[in-house]
Amino acid sequence: MDRDRDEELLRGRVYGTDHDDPRPGPRPGRVYAELVGGPLDGLLLDITGRAPGDAGAAAVLPTELGAFGAGGRAVYEPRPGDPGRYDWSADTP
Template identity: 60%
Template sequence: MDREDERLLRRRVYGADHDDPDPGPLPHRTYAELVGGPLDGLLLDITGWRADEVDTGVALATELGQFGPGGRALYDPRPGEPRSSGPGVSCRFYHSGDTP
């Protein structure tokens, strides 16, 4: 295992319990890396998502965004950015704003 693999294994997955002793990614799952905004650096499990679902992006509940508890952080892929298939980090979702 190289340093990049070790770094990936230490990362948190969005939605993992803060008390979870192993909140990191699982080797057989597929993830989008969240870039910017309140959830920067977290991984979002997108295992089983269709391409059109990935293209749409997400609104993720967070207490850390502009609207506090109950708000959502919006993350979208960049058009034309390459994606890989299979397990591991396959793409990036970039922060595009917050919504109540």
């Protein structure tokens, strides 16, 4: 795996889109937060329709790019005062 190449491919993409999706970027009418740091840095997370009580909840996202490889997850916490960014806090198995 070439980390530099992988990171470049992820920039500006929405988390969960397929690598060969012809439209991997944001879509009109959706709300996104940028993932900052960690293995998913630069991806956009679709937070459309999150319940108000869930607005401060962490996002635990499956990824093969984190410290635990296949089956691992990356944990992102909403940035206080900036709902448009989620900061990486940990990788988990």
